[in-house]
Structure formats: C-alpha cells, structure tokens
Amino acid sequence: MKNLNLYLILILSFPFTPPAQADPTSEIRIGSKKFTESVILGEAITQHLQVNGFKASHMDQLGGTRLLWKALVQDELDIYPDYTGTILYEILQDEEISSNADIQVALAQHGVSITDPLGFNNTYALGVTPQTAEQFSLKAISDLRQHPELRFGFTNEFMDREDGWPSLRDHYQLPQTAVRGLDHDLAYKGLQAGSIDLIDLYSTDAEIAYYQLSILQDDESYFPDYRAVILYRTDLLDRVPSIQTYLNQLAGVISETEMIDMNSQVKLEGRSEAEVAQSFLSLKFNTLSEIVVSSRWDRIISTTSEHLFLVCLSLGAAILVAIPLGIWGARNATLGQVILSIVGIIQTIPSLALLVFMIPLLGIGGPPALVALFLYSLLPIVRNTLSGLTGISIDVQESARALGLPAPARLKMIELPLAARSILAGIKTSAVINVGTATLGALIGAGGYGQPILTGIRLDDTSLILEGAIPAAILALLVQWSFDLAERTFLSPGLQMKQESTS
Amino acid sequence: MIRLKDISKSFDGNEVIHDLSLEVPQGKTVVLIGPSGCGKSTLLRLMVGLLWPDRGNISLFRENLTKNNVEILRQQVGFVLQDGGLFPHMTALQNIRLMADFLNHDHDATNNRITELHELTHIPKELLKRYPSELSGGQVQRIALMRALMLDPQILFLDEPLGALDPLNRVSLQDEMKTIFNQLGKTVVLVTHDMGEAASLADLIVIMKDGYLLQYDTLSTLSTDPADPFVTEFINAQRKPWQQLEDQIK
Ligand SMILES: Nc1ncnc2c1ncn2[C@@H]1O[C@H](COP(=O)(O)OP(=O)(O)O)[C@@H](O)[C@H]1O
Ligand SMILES: [Mg+2]
Numbered sequence: 001m002k003n004l005n006l007y008l009i010l011i012l013s014f015p016f017t018p019p020a021q022a023d024p025t026s027e028i029r030i031g032s033k034k035f036t037e038s039v040i041l042g043e044a045i046t047q048h049l050q051v052n053g054f055k056a057s058h059m060d061q062l063g064g065t066r067l068l069w070k071a072l073v074q075d076e077l078d079i080y081p082d083y084t085g086t087i088l089y090e091i092l093q094d095e096e097i098s099s100n101a102d103i104q105v106a107l108a109q110h111g112v113s114i115t116d117p118l119g120f121n122n123t124y125a126l127g128v129t130p131q132t133a134e135q136f137s138l139k140a141i142s143d144l145r146q147h148p149e150l151r152f153g154f155t156n157e158f159m160d161r162e163d164g165w166p167s168l169r170d171h172y173q174l175p176q177t178a179v180r181g182l183d184h185d186l187a188y189k190g191l192q193a194g195s196i197d198l199i200d201l202y203s204t205d206a207e208i209a210y211y212q213l214s215i216l217q218d219d220e221s222y223f224p225d226y227r228a229v230i231l232y233r234t235d236l237l238d239r240v241p242s243i244q245t246y247l248n249q250l251a252g253v254i255s256e257t258e259m260i261d262m263n264s265q266v267k268l269e270g271r272s273e274a275e276v277a278q279s280f281l282s283l284k285f286n287t288l289s290e291i292v293v294s295s296r297w298d299r300i301i302s303t304t305s306e307h308l309f310l311v312c313l314s315l316g317a318a319i320l321v322a323i324p325l326g327i328w329g330a331r332n333a334t335l336g337q338v339i340l341s342i343v344g345i346i347q348t349i350p351s352l353a354l355l356v357f358m359i360p361l362l363g364i365g366g367p368p369a370l371v372a373l374f375l376y377s378l379l380p381i382v383r384n385t386l387s388g389l390t391g392i393s394i395d396v397q398e399s400a401r402a403l404g405l406p407a408p409a410r411l412k413m414i415e416l417p418l419a420a421r422s423i424l425a426g427i428k429t430s431a432v433i434n435v436g437t438a439t440l441g442a443l444i445g446a447g448g449y450g451q452p453i454l455t456g457i458r459l460d461d462t463s464l465i466l467e468g469a470i471p472a473a474i475l476a477l478l479v480q481w482s483f484d485l486a487e488r489t490f491l492s493p494g495l496q497m498k499q500e501s502t503s
Numbered sequence: 504m505i506r507l508k509d510i511s512k513s514f515d516g517n518e519v520i521h522d523l524s525l526e527v528p529q530g531k532t533v534v535l536i537g538p539s540g541c542g543k544s545t546l547l548r549l550m551v552g553l554l555w556p557d558r559g560n561i562s563l564f565r566e567n568l569t570k571n572n573v574e575i576l577r578q579q580v581g582f583v584l585q586d587g588g589l590f591p592h593m594t595a596l597q598n599i600r601l602m603a604d605f606l607n608h609d610h611d612a613t614n615n616r617i618t619e620l621h622e623l624t625h626i627p628k629e630l631l632k633r634y635p636s637e638l639s640g641g642q643v644q645r646i647a648l649m650r651a652l653m654l655d656p657q658i659l660f661l662d663e664p665l666g667a668l669d670p671l672n673r674v675s676l677q678d679e680m681k682t683i684f685n686q687l688g689k690t691v692v693l694v695t696h697d698m699g700e701a702a703s704l705a706d707l708i709v710i711m712k713d714g715y716l717l718q719y720d721t722l723s724t725l726s727t728d729p730a731d732p733f734v735t736e737f738i739n740a741q742r743k744p745w746q747q748l749e750d751q752i753k
Contacts, residue, residue: 399588402551402660403602403650404577413601417592492592494634 027055028240031068031080031364034061034443035184036266036273036458037122037204037259041081043277045230045250047289051281052246060273061454062364063352063443064157065090070359073110077364078236079247083122085226087114089163113234116251117227120259122204124158124223126216132197133214140219141172144198148175153196156181163224165200171222185457202226204256206264228254253284267459296467299452304471306447310366310438311475314373315431322378322430323423326385327411336386343378351376351437355444369438369446376437377430384426388419421491428483435476439468449475504529504658504690505550510559512545519545520714522559527707529657532684532691534701537711537737543694546711547662550692551582563658578602580658581651585666587643589635595646596631599653606654620649623683641672648680652687659684661693665700677703698738710734 028049032042039060046058059077062068069091071077087107088097095106107114128138136147144150158164159181168174182190187199188207201208201215203226208215230247237244262280265271274291282288294302325343329336351372358368392415400414416423442450449468456464488496505527512520519542527533535543548554550561552573561568563576582588589598599620603613621628624645635643644664651659664680665673681704684691695701701708702722710717710725710733718730729735 395584395586395588396590398548398553399582399584399590401553402577402580402582402588404574405602405605406574409605413605414590418590420592492634494592494594494636 027057028236028243029076029078030056030058031062031071031077031445032058032060033064033068033080033082034454034458036206037202037263038081039273039458040262040266040277041118041228043273044281045079045081045247047274047277047291048250048281048285048287049243049246051285051287051289054240054243054246059364059445061442061451061458062445063355067352067356067359067364067444070356071364072112072231072233074360074363075233076359077233079230079232081118081228082231083226083228084117085123085163085224087229087231088224090161093162107231108234111234112231113237114232115230115247117229118250119228119252119254120204120256121225121227122202122256122259123226124164124200125203125218126198127191127201127208127213128198128216129191130212130214138214138216140217141168141174141222142219143216144174144176145172148177150176150197151178151180151195152176152198153180153182153187153190154200155184155187158200168222172220183457185460204259204263206260206267209260209264210268228259249285254280270459270461300467300471303447303449303451303468304475306441306451307435307438307449307472307475310369310373310441310446310448311431311434314370314438315377315427315434317370317374318377318381318430318434319427321374322381322426323385325378326382326423327389329382329386330389336390340379340383340386343382346375347379349375351440352443355440364445366441366446369441369444369448372440373434373438377434380429380433381423381426384422384429385419388422388426389415391422392418417492418495421487421495424483424487424491428480431479431483432476435472435479439472504564505692506562506565507546507550508559508561510546510549510556510561512542512549512554512556518557518714520549520556523714523716524559525709525716525719527690527692529690530688531706532693532704533707533709534705535692535694535709535711536696536698536701537709537717539696541711542714543696543711544662547660547692547694551577551580551660578606578654579656580660581648581654581656583644583647583651583659583661583664585663587635587647589643589647589650591635594632594634595626595638595642598635598646599631599650601650603653616653616655617649620652623652623686624649624679639672640668641676644668644676645679648683656689658690658692661691663694663696665695665697680704710737712737 030042030046030049032038042058042060046056049056062071065082065086068077068080068082072080082091084100084103087103092103092106097103097106104114126141132138136150137143138147152165154165159179165179169176180196184201187196187201188211190196191199191213192211201213203215207213230250232243232247258280262276265276266273278289278291322343325339329339354372354375355368358371362368362371396414396418400410405413438448439450439453441448442454449472451468452464453468453472456462456466456468505525507523507525510520510523511518523546535546537543545554549556550563552568552570555570563580566572566576568576589595590601593601596617599617600613603616620626626642626645626649630638630642630646635646638646644667648664665676668676677700684704693704705722707719708722708725709719712733718725718734720728725734726738729738
C-alpha cells in the first residue's frame with residue numbers, strides 16, 4: 001500500500017542552528033509543530049517564499065504550541081502556522097479578547113502579526129468508530145451523557161488546555177471518568193484496538209476518512225473556530241518588507257477538502273510533505289519550487305553525526321562537571337546528600353518542560369538539547385563517583401594518610417583509581433541513557449535519530465521509526481562495548497581480580 | 504621519642520581516652536594491650552595524627568604534632584594495620600615503592616633498599632609482582648611491613664599486625680618481627696590483645712582498660728607488682744592456656 005521509496009524524498013532538516021541574531025540578510029526561519037498538517041503548512045510557506053526569491057528554511061516538527069510560540073517571541077523563529085482557537089485559548093488565555101481585531105492587538109503587544117485565515121477550519125471534534133456510534137446510538141456530543149461507561153482517550157494537549165476536556169465536560173455536563181491522555185497517533189490505534197471508545201481529533205485529519213470514523217455533532221456549539229493562520233514576527237517586515245504580500249497570497253487558498261486531501265496524501269499515500277506542498281503550490285500559483293531529495297543513507301549519515309555530536313559533547317561536559325561534584329560530595333556526608341538531591345531533582349524535570357524553559361536562554365536547535373542532555377547525564381556519574389570514593393575501605397584510606405601522602409596525591413594515586421570501576425560504570429550508564437534521550441533533540445530542532453523516529457510515529461511508518469531506532473540501539477550497544485573494553489584496558493588488574501573472586 | 508601528655512579524646516561526646524600520659528623511649532618496643540574497645544587503636548591513631556586529641560599534646564622526635572607538620576612527620580614513621588592496608592590496585596612492589604617514588608628518591612637507592620628488606624622479611628622476589636588479592640594473609644602483612652620500613656623510619660606503629668593470621672603464620676611472623684625489631688633498633692609501638700605476643704615482643708607493656716592507662720612496666724614488674732587487680736586478672740586470664748600446657752608437659 002505504501003510506497004517506501006517515496007519516503008526517500010524528504011526535506012533534510014537543518015542540523016544545528018545557532019541561536020540566530022537579528023541579521024537582515026539571514027534566512028527567514030519557518031517553524032512547524034510535530035503533526036502532519038503543520039509540517040505541510042510550514043513546508044508550503046517555506047517553498048512559497050523560496051520560489052519567490054527569499055532565503056527561507058523550515059524547522060519542522062518542533063515540540064508543541066508553547067515551544068513554537070516561545071521560539072517566535074524570542075526571535076528564534078520568524079514564522080509558523082497556527083490556529084485562531086489555539087491563539088485565543090492557549091497562547092493568549094490570560095487576556096480578554098472578544099473579536100479578531102482584539103487578537104491582532106494582543107499579538108502586536110508581543111511583536112507578532114497574523115495573516116488572514118488560510119481557508120479551512122481545523123477545529124476539535126470527537127470521533128468514535130461506526131460500531132460504537134451504532135451500539136450506543138451516538139450522533140451528537142450530548143448523547144454521551146447517557147453512557148458514562150465510555151472510555152475516552154484524549155491527546156495530552158486536549159486534556160490540559162483551557163478549551164479542551166475540562167471545559168468541554170462542564171459545558172456538556174459529561175459524566176465519564178475513564179479519561180486517559182495519550183499521543184494523537186496512538187489514539188487512532190487505541191480506538192481500532194478497542195482499548196478506548198472515543199478520541200478527540202482534528203476535523204481535517206486524514207484518518208477520519210481512512211478509518212471511516214463517525215464525528216459527533218457539536219450540538220451545543222462548544223468548539224470554537226480553529227482557522228489556520230500564519231503567525232510572524234512584526235519586525236520581519238522591517239527586514240524584508242515585501243514578504244507581507246507573499247504571506248497574504250496564502251490566505252484563503254486552502255479549503256477543508258484540500259487540507260484533508262493533502263493530509264491523507266502524506267499520512268496514507270506515503271508522499272512527503274515537501275512533495276505534497278510542492279504540488280499544491282504549483283496548482284494554485286503555477287510555480288515549481290525546488291525540493292531537496294536525500295537518500296536513506298544520506299539521512300542516516302546526517303542523523304548519526306547529529307546524534308553523536310549531541311551525545312559526545314553533552315556527556316563530555318557532564319563527566320567534567322560530575323566527577324568533581326562527586327569528589328566534593330564525598331568529602332562531607334551532608335554536602336553529598338545536597339548535591340545528590342539537586343542532580344536527582346534535575347533528573348525528574350520532564351524533558352519538554354526543560355527544553356521550553358531554556359528557549360529564552362539558549363534558543364532552539366543544538367544548544368538547549370545539549371544542555372538538557374548534559375543535565376540528565378549528571379546523576380549516574382555523580383552518584384557513582386561519590387559511592388566509589390566513600391566505599392573505599394577505612395584501612396586503605398588510613399594507610400594512605402599514615403604514609404604521609406598529601407590530600408591531592410591521595411586523590412590521584414589512591415582514591416580515584418580505586419573508585420575508577422564505579423565511576424566508569426556511572427559514565428557507561430549515563431552514556432547509554434544519553435544515547436536514548438538524545439532522540440528528544442528532534443523536538444527542538446537539534447536533529448539526531450529522534451528525527452526519523454518522530455516522523456515515523458507521526459506517519460505510522462515503521463521503516464522510518466526503525467531508521468532512527470536501529471542505529472540508536474546499535475550506538476547504545478557500541479557505547480556499552482567500548483566501556484567494557486575500557487574497563488578491561490584501563491582498570492588495574494588488582495581490582496579486576498578482586499571482582500572475579502567476589503562474584 | 505614519643506610523648507603523650509594528658510591526652511583526652513571523645514567520639515560524639517563519649518570520652519574514650521581519659522587524661523592519658525605516656526612516654527616511649529628510643530629503641531624500645533612498647534606493647535599496648537587491653538580488652539577490646541579499651542582505646543588501643545584510638546591511642547595509636549592519635550600518635551600518627553590520624554585523629555586529634557581534645558586535650559593534651561603529643562610529640563614525636565621532640566616535635567609537637569600539629570596539622571602543619573603531620574605529613575612530614577608521618578613520612579618519618581611506619582604504620583601497619585591489621586589487614587595490612589595495602590592498596591589493592593597496586594602490585595606488592597608498587598605498594599612498597601610508592602612513597603620513595605613519590606618523594607623522588609634515587610632509583611638505585613630504592614632498589615637496594617628493597618633488596619635489604621627482602622632479606623629482612625624473607626619474601627620471595629616473585630611475590631612482589633602480585634596484587635594484594637593474590638597474596639596470603641601472612642604475605643600481605645610482610646609486604647605491609649616492608650612498605651612501612653621502606654623509608655627507614657625511626658618509629659614503627661603496628662595495630663594488631665598479626666590479628667588476622669592463623670596461629671601457625673602468627674607464631675612465625677611474630678618471631679620474625681622480634682628479630683627485625685632487635686636488628687633494626689627501631690622504636691616500636693604495637694597494639695595487641697594477646698598477652699603471649701606482648702610477652703614475646705615487648706620491652707615495656709601498657710595495660711589499658713576503658714580508656715585509662717592502668718600500668719606501664721616490664722612484664723616481670725606487672726606480674727610481681729601489679730598496680731590494679733585487673734592487671735593480674737588480665738595477665739592470668741591470658742596465661743592460663745599456656746600454664747595448663749606447661750603443667751601437662753611437666
Ligand atoms: N571513629 C569512631 N567513632 C566513634 N567511636 C569510636 C570511633 N573509633 C573508636 N570508637 C570507640 O572508641 C572506643 C575505643 O575504640 P578502639 O580504640 O578501636 O578500641 P580497641 O582498639 O582497644 O579495641 C570504642 O568504644 C569504640 O567504639
Ligand atoms: Mg583496635
């Protein structure tokens with residue numbers, strides 16, 4: 001059904017973009033969220049600008065609304081597509097807004113402008129399988145009141161946002177309690193598998209047609225408009241005044257049917273977003289934009305180099321910081337506890353939250369991903385350095401002091417070599433975890449193996465998921481092997497024999 | 504050679520050495536003996552500056568022991584622990600050479616010194632390539648002794664050096680140590696809880712109980728003129744098996 005070769009035509013995403021400074025000649029930076037429609041729109045905007053002579057680049061499938069908005073406001077991005085409902089209820093949720101004109105005023109205060117709507121309305125909707133619809137005679141959302149036993153599976157975003165589940169429940173007085181948050185793409189699978197009965201979806205989702213889902217009518221008109229618009233930094237017009245014309249050309253040209261069609265070309269027919277956007281633009285504007293086609297091997301090479309860059313740099317920095325922290329903590333039990341708690345707490349910060357938090361400081365791309373990975377790598381190394389040092393027998397410690405070795409020499413000649421096995425094991429743990437965690441780099445535009453995995457999950461394309469997952473697993477194994485080898489090579493035979501005799 | 508003046512030491516508010524004074528003359532072997540927990544090891548550690556007294560002062564070589572000179576003074580004494588305290592990541596030879604190399608001593612002189620120590624401790628040369636985990640308890644203690652003697656220190660501190668050995672090894676190493684101490688004329692402070700060991704090695708014996716020094720004398724004075732009933736009790740308790748044996752032989 002799917003032609004895998006067509007996936008080979010994918011726009012290669014930019015490796016590490018340093019936090020860009022305002023520079024009139026620099027590229028126009030377009031972002032998109034990590035769902036297909038947003039990627040297609042981002043692609044369409046990028047190609048439309050490129051074909052009209054602008055230098056434009058697309059950072060596709062970034063983390064989520066918060067991340068994109070922050071990046072736009074912090075001048076890390078110039079343009080990204082979003083929806084009026086999202087702007088109203090999520091981005092500007094703290095501000096009182098009653099009309100579209102008010103939206104523009106409120107956005108202007110953040111230095112952001114919007115175009116007129118692109119055409120289609122991609123609002124939230126609730127969908128069930130035709131069987132469920134028939135079994136419970138569900139036609140409209142209000143019908144759900146009679147069936148409290150139904151299990152809902154909502155996207156995490158829908159669970160949390162102000163215009164999402166909590167106020168939908170209040171609006172319709174819905175009784176259901178079995179409500180789970182899960183990934184949008186997994187929700188369709190859950191629905192098919194029968195583990196959930198109802199999901200939230202977007203009214204332009206390709207899957208509606210594919211799975212023949214029944215959409216429940218919003219009979220008490222709860223869901224607001226979600227019209228696609230283009231958000232851009234107002235100061236972009238100072239840099240490139242002519243751009244407004246071209247952005248506005250995209251307003252009003254995409255109908256709901258056209259959007260569903262483009263979504264299903266990508267998700268169900270396996271064409272790339274770049275291709276789909278290219279065909280659409282050529283149909284509407286009679287232009288032919290150029291797209292970069294890269295082979296699977298090209299992609300693997302570039303994701304590998306991005307991934308290695310992330311892992312090596314963050315791990316190297318973590319080693320340089322964590323070992324001294326561990327040494328310091330081993331001097332004093334209270335201090336050691338404090339240090340361990342702090343690096344332990346860092347470990348519990350959700351990665352996306354950490355990434356969003358760092359945008360104002362480090363922008364998007366490589367730097368925030370490196371810092372996040374660095375922070376996540378500290379704990380195992382600090383913990384093992386500390387326990388390796390405090391685990392040295394009192395006899396040995398006293399002997400070293402009684403010989404008259406000064407403290408720095410004791411550390412270098414006795415304590416660190418004796419703790420080496422434990423420290424090395426800590427670094428190995430960190431490295432293996434780091435290889436896995438670095439896939440999150442894709443959420444903030446740092447590339448790596450997360451890129452194909454993210455795209456693969458989004459497009460339900462196993463081969464693309466494997467394209468990231470297999471090299472990541474191989475890399476993890478290589479890391480493990482090389483540390484085992486290092487242990488055999490560098491660790492004193494005296495310590496290795498000790499382990500053999502005790503094991 | 505070693506002087507302790509009115510030393511007190513507590514751990515967590517619990518005083519374990521009470522107002523103790525002691526002088527160890529040059530070239531003599533002094534054995535600290537007493538029941539387990541009476542403060543022998545604590546006293547020994549105070550003498551090397553591994554612990555610091557709450558009150559009183561300690562001098563080595565007529566020099567007051569302070570945090571400033573402790574490292575220099577430690578390099579002039581040897582210290583041997585019950586388990587040897589060898590560094591497990593170094594071979595026996597590396598353990599022995601460590602301080603000489605650290606202090607950049609002349610290589611040939613160091614090698615000559617090791618040969619001397621060989622003859623003294625009867626350690627086969629091949630054993631020096633081994634790591635501590637490949638050595639027997641007696642071998643470990645001999646290596647620890649070699650390490651302690653490497654820089655030819657004037658004073659030797661030993662904390663139950665034979666405590667972890669089986670009886671056979673114990674007796675042979677005890678005899679060897681006696682010979683070595685006599686031969687070298689070092690000042691030795693040795694901790695044990697075994698009266699036989701004390702009797703065989705000591706010029707002078709310190710009997711301790713609950714952090715107090717009960718008596719400091721030669722073995723014969725201890726038995727003929729005990730300062731406290733406990734001294735007699737302690738000596739007799741430990742001599743019983745020997746006496747029984749002697750009686751049987753007679
Ligand atoms: N580091 C320490 N912290 C707390 N108490 C200690 C410490 N070292 C020794 N003690 C206590 O001091 C007393 C004397 O101990 P120690 O000198 O080791 O006795 P000995 O060597 O005669 O068996 C014991 O009651 C012991 O519990
Ligand atoms: Mg002791």
